[in-house]
Amino acid sequence: MTRAWTCYRAALRNYASRAFVVGNPTLYSALLFLAITPSWVAKVGPGLRHGTTAAMDHAGANPLSMTAFMGMTSISTYYWRQVGESLATTIPGFLAAELRAGLTVVALLFVALTIPLLWCGLPVAGAAAFVAFSFTFAAGGRPVRGEKRSLKWLRVGIMTGGALFSFIPQWQIWLLFLPWPLAAGIVAVCGTLVVLGMTYHAGRTQAEQEQAENRADSRRTSVMQPGVVGRTLGHLMLWQPPMLRQAPLPPTLARPLGPAGILLMALASVTGMLAISAMTASIMVLMHEGAFAPIFRDTARGGLVTLPGVTLMVLSNWLLNRKDWPFFFMAGRYGSRVAFARTMFRAYRLNVLLWGVGVIVPVMLVLVLLGSVPGAAAGWLGVLLVLMFTGACYGSSVPLIWRELGGKGVTIAAGMAAYMAMILANPVVLYRAHHADLAIAASLAIFVAGMAVSQVAPRQLTRMDWPFDGE
Template sequence: MMSFLPSGALERKDTIRALRLYGTRVFIVGNPMVYTAGFFIFLAGMTAHDLHTALLTQGLGKALKHANVFNAAIAATFIQNCLQTHSGNQIGASQAPAIPGLLHAEARAAALTSIVAIIALAGLLAWSGLPLHDTLFYTLLNTVPAVVQWYAPPQQTSRRVKGIMTVIGVTLLLGLVLLTFATDFPLWALTRPAVLTIPADLAMMSLLTAAIMTLPNRLHSPAMLAPTDGVTASAPEFAMPDSAPRVAPQDLSFYQLRQMLLSPASPTSQRNDLLISLIMPASIILFMGSLPLGHGSFGTRIAHLTPGMTILIALQDGWISNRKHWPLLLTTGRFGSRLSFVRAVFAAKASRIFMTAPLRTLSLMLPVTLFKPLTPTHALLDGAELLVAMLGVTFCCPLPFLVMKQPPQGIIVAASIAPAFLLQICNPFILGTRIFGPIALALAALGALCFFVVPSRMARSDWPYETE
C-alpha cells in the first residue's frame, strides 16, 4: 500500500492540487450524493441544536428521545458516498495510471478529506454538549459500511478471498443496521468512557484510511499500476474472449420483461417479489424485537421499532435515477415513440407498486397490531394512510422534472431517496392519523400529478448516456 503522507515536494504539490478539486464544480457535477449529503448534514445540525437545548434541562437518555441522532449517522454515510464517487471518477479514468503521481495524490486527498469530514461532523454533534471522543466514536461506527465500500482485494486475488470479503462486508452492514435501530444504541455509543473510545477512534480512523488508500488496487490491474519511466504506463494485457458456447438464459416471464424497463439487470420473478414484500418487513421487525436490546417487553420493543421501519417499505429502486439503459431499449422500436416509452416505464412502476405496496404495508402492520394494544380500527387507519402515502411518494421521485427541464443527476437521486426518509420521520405512528391523513392525501395528489404530467416532460429532455 502506498504511503499516506507525501514524501517529497512533488507529491505534496500533487496532493494539494487534488485537494483543491473538493468543493469545486468538478466535485459537484456528476456526484449524485452531494445534495442528499448536504440535506442530512443540515438535519444533523438541527439535531445538534435540539440536543443542546434539551441537555440544558434533562439527561441524555430523555434528550435523545426528542432528537434524531440517526440523521448524523446517515450524513456520515452519504459524505463517504460523495468522496467515493469523486475518487472513483478521478482514479478510475482509463488514462489515470498514465499520469505520474495522480493515483497517489487522489487517494491521499480522499483520505485527508474523509478524516476532516468525520471530525467536522463529530464536532457538530459535540456542539450540543456531548464529549468529542464520544461523538467521534458514534460517527466512526457509522462509517463501517464505507470501509467495506472503499476496500476491495487486488484484482489478482482469488474468488474465494473476494467471496469471504463480500460476506464480511454484508455481515458488518447488517450488524450496523441492527444496532442503529436498537433502542439504546445511540445512548450506549455516546456515553462510553474515554479510555475505550479514544483507542477505538484511532483504530477505526486508521482502518478507514487504509481502505481508502487501496482504491487504486480496486480500479486498476497490477499491470497498469506497475512503475514506469514517469511518462507512460505499460499497456495491460487483456485476455482473449472466451469462444466456448454459452448457455442461453431461461426465458423471462412477461412480468420480468416489463420490470426490465425499471432496471437493466434481470428483475426478480413475480412470485419472489410477492413473497419478499409479504415476509421481509415483518420478519425483520420480529427478529430485531426478539434481540436482547433495549428495555421493556417484546411488544414494547416492537412498538418502538415499527416507526423507524417504515423505511423498509418506502425504499424504491432506481427506476428514475438509473436511466442509462433507456436509449438502447428505445432503439428496439418495441415501445413506439419517446413519449410512449416513458409512459411504459411509469406503467411498469405502477403495476409493481400497486401489487407490492399493500403487501409491504400489511407485513409492517401485523407485528405492531398483534403485539401492541392497538384496536383493529386504529390499525386499519394507520395502514390505509401509510399505503396512500407510499403510493404517492413513489411517483414523487420524478418531481424534479416537473419544475426543471433537465435536472442534475444529484437532485434526481436526492428526490429518489428522500421519500423513504420522509416516511421514516413522518408517519401515522408518530404524528397520529388525524395529522398524517391530510399529509398522505397531499402526497397522493402530488404523485398523481407527476404520473400524468412528468412523462411528456421527460420525453422532451435529453436522456443520459455513459457520461452521466
C-alpha cells in the same frame, strides 16, 4: 518531494471543483441532511447543556449520522473513479496523491461534523466516536480492488458488528457518552476501516485478474440443474397473470418477479427484520436493559415501519439510468416521445402498486400479531400506507417539472426527501401517537401530490435529452 507535493495539491484541489460534483449524487443527499441538522441541534442542545438526554428521545435520529454516511460515500465515489481509470497506474505518484488527498478530505469532514455535537455540549470523545462510527458503512461497504482476503474479512467483521450495534435502541446516546478510552478505540477501528477502504493495491489487482482469467480458461463450466422443488419455486416467483405481462422495458422498469415472487421477497424481508429484532432484544436482556418481549416488540415495530420506505428508495432509482431508452423507443411501437414517456410512467406505477401492496400487507399483519396495531384499524391504516407509498414514490420525479433541475443529484435528493416524508408522516406512527386525523390528511395529501406529478412529469421528460449521462 516537490513533485509529490504538487500532485497532492492538485488532487486536493479537485475536491473543491466541479470534478467532484459531477456524477456524485450522494453529495446532494449529504447536503440535504446537513441542512436539517440545525433544527435537531435546536431541539437537543438546551437539554444537553443542562445534563439531560430526555430531548434526544423525542428529537428523532441525529441527521449528522446520515450526513457523515453520505459525505463519506461521495468521497469514496469520487476517489475510486479517479484511481480506477486505466491510466491511473501509469502516472507516477498519482495513486499516492489521490489517497492522501482523499484521507485529508475525510479528516476535514470528520472535524467539521463534530463541531455541531460539541456545540450541543457533548463530550469530545463521544462526538468523535459518533462521527467515526457513521463513516463505517460507507467506508467498508465498497469492494476494494486487490485487497487481501484477511483484510476483506476484517472489514466485513467490523461492518457486521456495527450493523448489529445500530439496531440496539438508544445506540446513539451510548456512543455520544462513551468513556474516552472506549471512544478512542472506536475512532481507531473506524479510522483503520476508512484507510483500508481507500487503499488500492494496483499490482495485486492485475495479478488477481490474470489468475481469474487463467482459471476460467483451464476449467470446464458446469451448470447445475435445479431440482423439482427449485424449478417449481422459480416458476412460482416468475409467474405473472396475462393482465400484468409487459412489452420489453428498460432494465430499471422491467419486472422479473411476479406477484407471488414479490410477496415472497417481502416475507423474507419481514422475517429478516424479526430475526434482527430478536437478536437485538437478546443482547439488551444480557445487558440487563429490560425484558425480552417488550424490547423485541418495540424494536420489531420500529424496523417494520421502515420497510416501505426502504422499498421506496429502491424503486425511486428508475430515473437515474436512461441511456438505453433511445433503443427501446426506436424498437417499440410507442409512437411519439410523449407516448413513450407515459408508457414508462405507467409501467412504474404498476411496479409501485405491486411492491407497495406486497410489502405493506405482510408488514401490517405482523404489526397486528405483535399487538402494535389493533385489528380493527389495520385495514384502513394499511390502505393509507399504500396511498402514501404510491404518492411518495413519485417524489424523485418532482425535479422533472423544472427541466434545469433534472440532474442525478437533485433526483436522488428528491427521492431522499420523499423517503423522509414517508418516515416522519407514516400513518402507523401517527396513529400510535393519537394523531389519526393527521395520518389521514398526510396520506391523502402525499397521494394527491404524487398523482399530480405523475400527470405532469411525462411531458416534461420528453423535453429532456436522452441518454441521461449525468450532470
